[in-house]
Amino acid sequence: MTDVASSEAAVTVTEKTRRFRFDWVPYLFILPHLIFFAIFAGFPLILGLVISFFEYDILRPEANRFVGLKNYSNLFTRGTVEFPVFWNALGNTAEFVLMSVPFLIIIPLFLALLLNTNLTGKNLFRAIYFAPWVLSSAVVGLLGFWIFQSQGGLMNYYLRDLGMMTPRWLSSMPYAWYSILIVTVWWTSGFNMIIILAALQNIPNELYEAASIDGANWWQRFLYVTIPMLRPVLVFIVIITIIASFNLFAQPLFMTGGGPAQSGGGGSTEPIMLRIYNEGFVRNRMGSSAAMSFVVALIMMVVSYFNFRIFRTRE
Amino acid sequence: MFKRSLTFILVVLLAIAMTPALAQDDVIELPEECGTVSLEYWNPFTGPDGPFMGEMVNAFNEASPNISVTMTTQSEYYTQLSTAAASETLPQVAIVHADQIATHVYRNILRPMDDVVAEVGIDSEDFPEAVWNAGEVDGSRYAIPLDIHPMTMFVNMDLLAEAGFEAVPTTAEEFEAVAEALTGDGNFGFMLTSGFPIRQIFEMMLYQFGGTSFDEDGMEATWNSEAGVEAAQWLLDAQAAWSEPNLEVDAELNSFKGGTVAMIWNGIWQTTNVTGDGVFFDGVATAVPQIGPNMAVWAGSHQLTLPAQSSEDACRDTAVGIFINYLLDNSVTWASAGQLPASASVRASEAFAEVLPQADIAAGSADYVFFPPSVPGITDAYGPLDEAIGALMSGNATDVQAELDNAAERANQILEQNRETFGSGS
Numbered sequence: 001m002t003d004v005a006s007s008e009a010a011v012t013v014t015e016k017t018r019r020f021r022f023d024w025v026p027y028l029f030i031l032p033h034l035i036f037f038a039i040f041a042g043f044p045l046i047l048g049l050v051i052s053f054f055e056y057d058i059l060r061p062e063a064n065r066f067v068g069l070k071n072y073s074n075l076f077t078r079g080t081v082e083f084p085v086f087w088n089a090l091g092n093t094a095e096f097v098l099m100s101v102p103f104l105i106i107i108p109l110f111l112a113l114l115l116n117t118n119l120t121g122k123n124l125f126r127a128i129y130f131a132p133w134v135l136s137s138a139v140v141g142l143l144g145f146w147i148f149q150s151q152g153g154l155m156n157y158y159l160r161d162l163g164m165m166t167p168r169w170l171s172s173m174p175y176a177w178y179s180i181l182i183v184t185v186w187w188t189s190g191f192n193m194i195i196i197l198a199a200l201q202n203i204p205n206e207l208y209e210a211a212s213i214d215g216a217n218w219w220q221r222f223l224y225v226t227i228p229m230l231r232p233v234l235v236f237i238v239i240i241t242i243i244a245s246f247n248l249f250a251q252p253l254f255m256t257g258g259g260p261a262q263s264g265g266g267g268s269t270e271p272i273m274l275r276i277y278n279e280g281f282v283r284n285r286m287g288s289s290a291a292m293s294f295v296v297a298l299i300m301m302v303v304s305y306f307n308f309r310i311f312r313t314r315e
Numbered sequence: 316m317f318k319r320s321l322t323f324i325l326v327v328l329l330a331i332a333m334t335p336a337l338a339q340d341d342v343i344e345l346p347e348e349c350g351t352v353s354l355e356y357w358n359p360f361t362g363p364d365g366p367f368m369g370e371m372v373n374a375f376n377e378a379s380p381n382i383s384v385t386m387t388t389q390s391e392y393y394t395q396l397s398t399a400a401a402s403e404t405l406p407q408v409a410i411v412h413a414d415q416i417a418t419h420v421y422r423n424i425l426r427p428m429d430d431v432v433a434e435v436g437i438d439s440e441d442f443p444e445a446v447w448n449a450g451e452v453d454g455s456r457y458a459i460p461l462d463i464h465p466m467t468m469f470v471n472m473d474l475l476a477e478a479g480f481e482a483v484p485t486t487a488e489e490f491e492a493v494a495e496a497l498t499g500d501g502n503f504g505f506m507l508t509s510g511f512p513i514r515q516i517f518e519m520m521l522y523q524f525g526g527t528s529f530d531e532d533g534m535e536a537t538w539n540s541e542a543g544v545e546a547a548q549w550l551l552d553a554q555a556a557w558s559e560p561n562l563e564v565d566a567e568l569n570s571f572k573g574g575t576v577a578m579i580w581n582g583i584w585q586t587t588n589v590t591g592d593g594v595f596f597d598g599v600a601t602a603v604p605q606i607g608p609n610m611a612v613w614a615g616s617h618q619l620t621l622p623a624q625s626s627e628d629a630c631r632d633t634a635v636g637i638f639i640n641y642l643l644d645n646s647v648t649w650a651s652a653g654q655l656p657a658s659a660s661v662r663a664s665e666a667f668a669e670v671l672p673q674a675d676i677a678a679g680s681a682d683y684v685f686f687p688p689s690v691p692g693i694t695d696a697y698g699p700l701d702e703a704i705g706a707l708m709s710g711n712a713t714d715v716q717a718e719l720d721n722a723a724e725r726a727n728q729i730l731e732q733n734r735e736t737f738g739s740g741s
Contacts, residue, residue, distance in 0.1 A: 059397060084725075149566065265699055283692070
């Protein structure tokens with residue numbers, strides 16, 4: 001008994017001395033980033049949380065008042081102004097995530113596999129597929145509008161020449177989603193492709209050789225060597241692609257304006273980010289806008305958490 | 316068109332330079348002790364109209380050596396104004412749209428200008444009542460109208476001539492006859508979209524059929540009236556008879572430019588885009604026709620305002636007054652940029668009569684414009700109406716009355732929320 005007690009005391013003493021000799025050096029290394037993080041991410045995050053409990057307009061300090069959870073409860077109460085538009089936009093965004101993420105993983109994976117072979121001019125192709133990524137979202141949105149618009153837009157011009165049907169890409173459903181999806185895949189696939197390509201080049205050749213000697217065909221090598229070796233990178237790609245698709249904003253803004261409008265209100269392609277922007281900067285209801293942001297952020301955190309969980313348990 | 320306007324501008328500038336007495340009938344001077352006053356002037360004229368305003372400011376600076384105005388043109392304009400207000404770097408003079416004035420008054424961005432108006436002697440009688448009233452909030456004056464930009468009809472005169480029409484239609488019968496005659500063979504008589512500015516067109520028809528968008532105090536949406544249903548039904552019938560269905564924003568402009576559409580309605584700011592050198596046919600801009608029993612024209616208005624300042628300064632206020640007065644007196648130059656001068660005396664002037672097609676459009680529309688009531692956040696309440704009209708025109712909704720009722724109900728909630736947010740009195 002006494003032995004245990006004394007040894008416990010010994011541990012505390014050594015721990016104390018260890019804590020006493022606190023090492024500042026590692027913290028100094030992360031300090032520059034920490035300062036910027038605190039100013040540009042940490043502080044706004046906390047301020048945003050505070051604002052979400054207020055009816056808040058930065059230009060009317062006299063009218064700012066604490067409303068508790070009202071901004072949040074408005075989002076969950078049927079019959080409020082916010083309820084239908086918020087959930088409509090969130091539903092639209094979820095729909096887009098489900099639609100876009102498979103394409104944004106499979107197409108870049110396929111392109112990366114293709115460009116990892118001994119293709120002539122593969123560097124040129126890599127550049128071509130990556131090129132759209134450098135464009136700004138406004139440019140991509142406007143390009144999308146002019147390609148898909150109904151009066152002489154490129155898409156319908158060629159479809160008509162080919163004798164195919166020429167839907168109203170931007171003003172009818174589900175074509176409005178298809179056009180946004182096509183533009184998004186074209187715009188962002190290159191980025192995912194480059195990351196997967198880099199990971200592919202890190203897979204040791206011996207693994208493929210060994211698999212070949214064991215008699216594995218191309219498909220088996222892909223399934224049992226490539227995919228497991230890519231898993232960490234694929235987890236990363238899936239998560240950032242889900243987040244990127246959740247942040248959909250400029251493509252519908254420029255291409256469909258959130259439309260076509262639905263009976264009873266709300267746009268069919270209005271994403272949640274556009275709704276939050278309008279609430280905060282057009283209607284100037286910054287408290288309500290902040291509350292919406294936190295609900296969305298919470299949903300994204302939960303989704304990301306399950307992503308990590310699913311991929312980790314499989315390992 | 317553009318070259319012609321440019322020549323005209325130069326002529327006007329020359330005239331101003333040579334006869335300084337022209338605009339100085341009852342002009343007040345900046346007192347000697349003020350020295351030189353510098354003014355910042357912001358506007359949202361990022362389009363082809365910007366340089367015209369720049370010319371006016373330069374001419375003013377030439378003409379008044381003791382006042383120096385620096386003009387800044389901003390995009391994302393209202394966000395810029397808000398940010399500037401938060402950081403107390405607002406300009407001394409700023410353009411604000413008529414329907415945004417009340418919101419900006421309540422958000423402490425604008426200050427009252429009754430004294431300035433009185434000092435410079437700007438006369439309310441000189442402006443159409445609706446335009447003038449848009450600048451008044453809770454009994455104080457916050458804005459002076461510079462221009463009116465009405466909904467305008469653009470006509471392909473070549474197509475009309477082929478079908479034997481010599482004049483642009485001005486009545487419902489004439490309009491329907493032209494639209495009917497020119498629909499078919501791949502042509503469309505009158506093209507309507509389901510995007511901007513379809514809600515504005517609906518509102519115009521609503522007023523023409525005797526309705527209003529809101530009650531007088533801006534407490535309640537009233538577009539779900541009988542007139543509203545009539546107006547929406549007229550648009551749906553017009554779309555079914557003379558237009559392609561379910562079009563996205565700007566589709567009517569693009570097909571009009573393609574030469575297959577006889578008539579479209581859009582803002583006067585599209586004039587250079589779809590008439591003159593902008594098209595290969597004889598494109599004409601003219602006033603919209605009267606379809607319903609009352610004449611009414613949807614319009615926006617750029618108004619000159621005084622953003623809030625942290626200190627009092629009589630010299631600055633006098634200088635601002637002189638500058639605003641100058642812009643009004645010379646708004647015929649501004650008309651060349653594609654707007655109608657708000658001031659009736661300028662519109663009556665010989666100089667303006669030569670600015671075409673603006674002078675023609677003004678004759679048929681300036682006195683019939685309407686604006687929403689001056690209550691803060693009124694533009695928010697249009698959101699549900701935008702969606703309702705969009706849903707009807709794109710075929711996603713078919714029950715006109717139910718759609719307008721639903722939009723009115725949601726708009727009323729927004730109006731109530733705004734009253735809660737802004738309270739009463741600024």
